[in-house]
Amino acid sequence: MRKKIVAANWKMNMTQAESADFVATLLLELGEVSDVEVVLVPPFTALAKVTEALAKSQNVKVGAQNMHWERSGAFTGEISAEMLRDLYVRYVVLGHSERRQLFGETDEIVNRKVRAAHEAALRPIVCVGETLQQRERGSVEKILSLQLRGSLTDLGPKELAETVIAYEPIWAIGTGQTATTAQAQEAHAFIRHTLCEISDEATADRIRIQYGGSVKPDNARALMTQPDIDGALVGGASLDARSFAEIVKGAQDLP
Numbered sequence: 001m002r003k004k005i006v007a008a009n010w011k012m013n014m015t016q017a018e019s020a021d022f023v024a025t026l027l028l029e030l031g032e033v034s035d036v037e038v039v040l041v042p043p044f045t046a047l048a049k050v051t052e053a054l055a056k057s058q059n060v061k062v063g064a065q066n067m068h069w070e071r072s073g074a075f076t077g078e079i080s081a082e083m084l085r086d087l088y089v090r091y092v093v094l095g096h097s098e099r100r101q102l103f104g105e106t107d108e109i110v111n112r113k114v115r116a117a118h119e120a121a122l123r124p125i126v127c128v129g130e131t132l133q134q135r136e137r138g139s140v141e142k143i144l145s146l147q148l149r150g151s152l153t154d155l156g157p158k159e160l161a162e163t164v165i166a167y168e169p170i171w172a173i174g175t176g177q178t179a180t181t182a183q184a185q186e187a188h189a190f191i192r193h194t195l196c197e198i199s200d201e202a203t204a205d206r207i208r209i210q211y212g213g214s215v216k217p218d219n220a221r222a223l224m225t226q227p228d229i230d231g232a233l234v235g236g237a238s239l240d241a242r243s244f245a246e247i248v249k250g251a252q253d254l255p
C-alpha cells in the first residue's frame, strides 16, 4: 500500500505573510487528514514561516524546491541539505523541469543532489518528464528511462523506496493542458517498470509516483484513481489554499 502524497510547489511565489495566511486557511479546510501525506513546498524565504505556522499540525510537512549537493563551503547563493534540515524540512524537489531547462541541471547534477539529500535524511521528489516535441517524436519512454536511470544512479533499495518520483510532462505544466488519465497512467506504469529494472519489484512497488502538470480540483481525483498514480505535485492551483485543499480531499479514500 502506497500512501498518497500531494504536494504544493509554490515556485517563486508567496511572501511570509501570504504563506502564514495560506497555512491557516488550509488547516481549517482540511481538518484532520491522515490518509494522505500533504507537503507544502514554499520558496526558501518562507520555509521558517510555514514550519512555524504548521506547528500544531501532524500531517502537513514542509519541502524545499532545490538544494546544493555540497554540505557547506564557497558556493555563493546556494543552500545545503543540512541547512534545510535545520529548518525542519523533510522533502526536497529535485530536477524540476524549470531547473533543468532554465538553469541547466543535468541528470548527473540531479543525481548528486538526490544522493546528498538521502545522506542528510531528506526525502527527494525527483521530477522527470518529456517535452511536447519528444512526445510527438514518440520518444517518451526513452526520455523517461534516461532521466530515471541518470537521476537515480547509485541508490540502494531503502533510498529508492524513500524517493518520490514526479512525472511532469513539460507540455502540461502551467498550460492548462493536463495529460489524460490514460496518458498519465501509461507513463506512470512505464516509470514503475523502469524502477523495477533499476531495483527490484518489491522496491518499485513501494515508490510513490506523483503526477504534475495543470492539476486542478476538477481533474485531480480521476488522475489519482489510476493504479500507478500515487498523488500530485501541484503548481498554479496550489497557490490558493481552498483549491489545494480540494485537491488533497480528492486523494482521500482512494485505494
Ligand code: 13P
Pocket: 009, 096, 168, 172, 173, 174, 175, 176, 212, 213, 214, 215, 233, 234, 235, 236, 237
Ligand atoms: P502547474 O500545476 O502550474 O501546471 O505546475 C506543475 C508543476 O510544475 C509542479 O511542480
